[in-house]
């Protein structure tokens with residue numbers, strides 16, 4: 001993602017460190033997890049009675065347990081089987097000034113033959129549009145430049161988060177060993193309003209004869225939660241390393 005010339009790299013590097021956020025404070029919500037779908041929006045059907053909305057909620061709750069055990073404050077966009085408007089979800093993370101927002105989903109395919117995990121960040125075009133909108137809203141040119149840099153910093157951090165999530169998800173494992181479908185970009189609505197690093201993860205295909213069974217099982221969900229929480233912890237701890245640079249400015 002090349003937005004700026006090399007000449008301004010040093011100044012931007014200092015600025016971007018500042019975007020990583022302040023050092024951790026007790027009781028602060030640092031991670032917002034978004035269990036995909038809910039209520040009347042059931043998501044992808046799996047095999048038998050399995051529905052994506054239930055799988056995503058179970059995984060999100062298991063990730064929360066693991067992160068809280070590691071001392072990380074976590075909020076879920078829903079804790080029950082209720083419908084939450086798609087554009088309201090990332091705003092939970094914005095309001096909390098969270099370190100990151102992770103929307104959890106599972107996939108399905110028409111021929112029920114696809115399998116594997118993939119992690120999405122917001123498409124470049126959508127980021128550009130948002131940055132231009134923010135720049136226009138600025139009171140003067142300096143505000144516009146800062147808004148643009150913030151969008152760039154958040155996009156870079158989203159890519160780092162996506163790479164960490166994907167790397168951890170596709171690691172070898174006895175219960176869950178998905179095909180690596182890579183880090184991708186798309187104009188997902190749930191990511192469009194995020195002002196913090198944000199990714200959407202498709203942990204696998206719920207309708208695949210083998211992978212679907214893993215995703216629907218308690219062991220599979222726990223394994224996925226272990227991978228996701230390890231990735232998020234790595235991301236938050238890397239932000240901790242960056243944070244002191246802000247205070248030295």
Ligand SMILES: [Zn+2]
Nearest residue numbers: 036043105106
């Ligand atoms: Zn979904």
